[in-house]
Amino acid sequence: MECRLGCGACCVAPSISSLKKAADVRCEYLNEQNLCSIFGKPERPKVCSDFKADKETCGSSNEQAMANLIYLEAVT
Template sequence: MECRESCGACCIAPSIKQAMPNMPSGKAADELCANLDPVSLQCRIWGQQDYPDFCRGFQPDVDFCGENRDQAMQILSLLEVQTRA
């Protein structure tokens, strides 16, 4: 599966506890990543050297991304709640 254009669900729904460019304390769940363009919903640093390992490890899959952006947000938000420590 290829990453869906204009989605950004993986850059919004999950919390990220590790430091990353422009977000030294990570990000909270449902917070837009500072590296996500809010208009195009595309990562501004994708593929660059400072692209976080956490993000590199997330691969698009129907189990996480569903059939559309709304499903992706629902699935990833539910996973966030289920894995909250």
């Protein structure tokens, strides 16, 4: 599955410890178009680079992706 550009759920819902980002907080690197401003750069955290969009996690809409990722964050 290709990532839905402008979704940004994976940059909001989960915590990202290497950035000291809490769950359900917008990442400081997420721009106004919900795109990562450090995508492809060496300073991008490995956890972010390793995340791959898939239908089970991201669902069929940005809203579903957010709900799924919030749920996964809560149960892990």
